[in-house]
Amino acid sequence: MSKPQGARQPTIKEVANLAGVSPMTASRTLAGGRNVRPDLQERVMAAVRELGYFRNENARSLRPGQPSGLIGIAITNLANPYYGSFALGVEEVAAEHGRRIILGNTGEDVARERQLVSDFIGRQVDGLILVPTSGDAAHLRPERLGHVPLVLASRRVPGLDVDTVLLDDVGGSYRGTISLLDAGHTRIGFLGNRTSVFTGERRYRGFERAMTERGVPIDTAIVARDQQDVDAASRAARVMLDLDEPPTAIFSANNRNSIGALREIGRRIRDGLPGPHPSMVSFDDFELSELMPVPVTVIDHDARLLGREAATLLFARLDDDTAEAARTVELPVTIEYP
Amino acid sequence: MSKPQGARQPTIKEVANLAGVSPMTASRTLAGGRNVRPDLQERVMAAVRELGYFRNENARSLRPGQPSGLIGIAITNLANPYYGSFALGVEEVAAEHGRRIILGNTGEDVARERQLVSDFIGRQVDGLILVPTSGDAAHLRPERLGHVPLVLASRRVPGLDVDTVLLDDVGGSYRGTISLLDAGHTRIGFLGNRTSVFTGERRYRGFERAMTERGVPIDTAIVARDQQDVDAASRAARVMLDLDEPPTAIFSANNRNSIGALREIGRRIRDGLPGPHPSMVSFDDFELSELMPVPVTVIDHDARLLGREAATLLFARLDDDTAEAARTVELPVTIEYP
DNA sequence: CTGTTAGCGCGTTCAG
DNA sequence: CTGAACGCGCTAACAG
Numbered sequence A, B: 001m002s003k004p005q006g007a008r009q010p011t012i013k014e015v016a017n018l019a020g021v022s023p024m025t026a027s028r029t030l031a032g033g034r035n036v037r038p039d040l041q042e043r044v045m046a047a048v049r050e051l052g053y054f055r056n057e058n059a060r061s062l063r064p065g066q067p068s069g070l071i072g073i074a075i076t077n078l079a080n081p082y083y084g085s086f087a088l089g090v091e092e093v094a095a096e097h098g099r100r101i102i103l104g105n106t107g108e109d110v111a112r113e114r115q116l117v118s119d120f121i122g123r124q125v126d127g128l129i130l131v132p133t134s135g136d137a138a139h140l141r142p143e144r145l146g147h148v149p150l151v152l153a154s155r156r157v158p159g160l161d162v163d164t165v166l167l168d169d170v171g172g173s174y175r176g177t178i179s180l181l182d183a184g185h186t187r188i189g190f191l192g193n194r195t196s197v198f199t200g201e202r203r204y205r206g207f208e209r210a211m212t213e214r215g216v217p218i219d220t221a222i223v224a225r226d227q228q229d230v231d232a233a234s235r236a237a238r239v240m241l242d243l244d245e246p247p248t249a250i251f252s253a254n255n256r257n258s259i260g261a262l263r264e265i266g267r268r269i270r271d272g273l274p275g276p277h278p279s280m281v282s283f284d285d286f287e288l289s290e291l292m293p294v295p296v297t298v299i300d301h302d303a304r305l306l307g308r309e310a311a312t313l314l315f316a317r318l319d320d321d322t323a324e325a326a327r328t329v330e331l332p333v334t335i336e337y338p
Numbered sequence C: 001c002t003g004t005t006a007g008c009g010c011g012t013t014c015a016g
Numbered sequence D: 001c002t003g004a005a006c007g008c009g010c011t012a013a014c015a016g
Helices: A012-019 A023-030 A038-051 A081-096 A110-122 A169-182 A198-213 A230-241 A255-270 A303-320 B012-019 B023-030 B038-051 B081-096 B110-122 B169-182 B198-213 B230-241 B255-270 B303-320
Strands: A070-075 A100-105 A127-130 A150-153 A163-167 A188-191 A249-252 A279-283 A296-300 A328-331 A334-336 B070-075 B100-105 B127-130 B150-153 B163-167 B188-191 B249-252 B279-283 B296-300 B328-331 B334-336
Touching (some): A012 A023, A012 A038, A023 A038, A081 A100, A081 A303, A100 B100, A150 A303, A163 A169, A169 A188, A169 A198, A169 A249, A169 A279, A169 A296, A169 A334, A188 A198, A188 A230, A230 A255, A249 A255, A255 A279, A303 A328, B012 B038, B023 B038, B070 B110, B081 B100, B081 B303, B110 B127, B127 B303, B150 B303, B169 B198, B169 B249, B169 B334, B188 B198, B230 B255, B249 B255, B255 B279, B303 B328
Parallel strands (some): A070 A100, A070 A127, A127 A150, A150 A163, A249 A279, A279 A296, B070 B100, B070 B127, B127 B150, B150 B163, B188 B249
Antiparallel strands (some): B296 B334
């Protein structure tokens, strides 16, 4: 009955009035109660409960030096289970440090990324974690960010010297490819990301290195590096497998391409098309990979851990602040044979 | 050289000084430039660029009636691809309305949920979307939320009359179960969520209705309703399938249970254990379900759409504000036969 | 068209 | 131990 319909939140002043004390006493009570008489504290807390009072964190962070308690995180595709796990990892560590995350999806669009970052800064985030979307570094330079600490995950941005968490893309791809070569394959297809994407480049490099080392030529007819989603990957696999000399094995540089390729391979098996159907190596795990109709070797890593590591790097910088040089952490990957 | 190392953001006052105008002129320029001479606008914008100024959104939202532009969203498990997609759906619609989302993971823990909601309110969110974690509604009652609009997704909370987006859990489960009965199965196992979870209850009800309607008895020995993750689901499936009279088909009430059951079925097939191996119905889709070694019928729905719908309901209330009765939207599911 | 004043909710500083 | 005053960054409302 007393509350206006406008959903206005009660203020500390109203709490103080109801408790019959000054706003400062209420504030001190909420801050832990040091130097406040217990009976007054009790009255304040009662008023808080009665009014349903919550401290206004925004007003609080207005005060200079007060952190907002927010970490901004921008990722490229939340619908990809990998990035969901990644975000969870960041969220966990942030929660351990009493921070909240504020999240945006870039969809691999630089303009959107720029917009998100501005907004995050405008909300006074204590730090930023992002999976950068491309090579344009201008809006990410420290001075443009008001020197808010930034951690990059998964990918590096050329010319930007900041804390970064990466996977051992090259090593993983190399070892995965070697396992195919060891199994006797010499005609190996490659499915990957757009070349411009950092990880796509690195994973191709590992593949290339293994092939070159063993003296196996790479046939560009069975290299497709431009698929960003499952459907495109399916189509690319189809084209390859319809060739007169189809690959006997396929290296897929990420989760989306693996799913797409397997969908196509499954279709061919169901339709009774002649084999042999290709073995696969997949960079990125996916659930039930062990039940696939062709052997799948998985280059596995822990996206959640990647997120945790990124957050850890960020908090290290927030706490120490001792303008140390940018650090890069490269997380290992494990190869799981079929 | 001018910037103190403390990463303090430039203020509108500094912008105004540099441009040689008053803070109000700068403010008006940033607000769109109405009633500001073009040449002054240009000077302001130049100062903004030079200083790398961003409007302080927190200070902005301090002003009464000013929305914060934040939507709080709490989900139970970000690592579940379903909730990742759900969050993406919310994020998309929020972005269309110029809002940002602030996100927390409850891990099915009520205390954590309560804490998150407090924090969200404290940050002056314009609205809340949550996948509630259990039956305790006290901290979610409108007056406790300062009348910040709340939308529930996936689950309802008893005694809480707010906007809600649900799936057709009962109907979907019913139809999925019927498809098994039609195929001649009479010994059908059930894998599901903790009973307390709203969807677990509803999905069991659909299962039960179909069985009862066809006069097929439910054997509690092959009903397991307490698995929240893949490993637990695997174990439950194993126990069932090791019985003297194992089920010839399994109804799984969610993604996690489906993956767990299939993992166990796959293991048995690889280990050469005697069949016949059970057919499955899975509430929730998962990738590559068409490649499974046993027939899988999928009760499919679109988590991203669920998120979009929840956000749509929320913005409808934010815009109209005409204290209408709580609405419930029940999204259809589709059955995909193997 | 532009500038001044005032106040949003809170907590630091300084008096009582 | 308690309270009053001030200011954080910003923008309505009111002069000019």
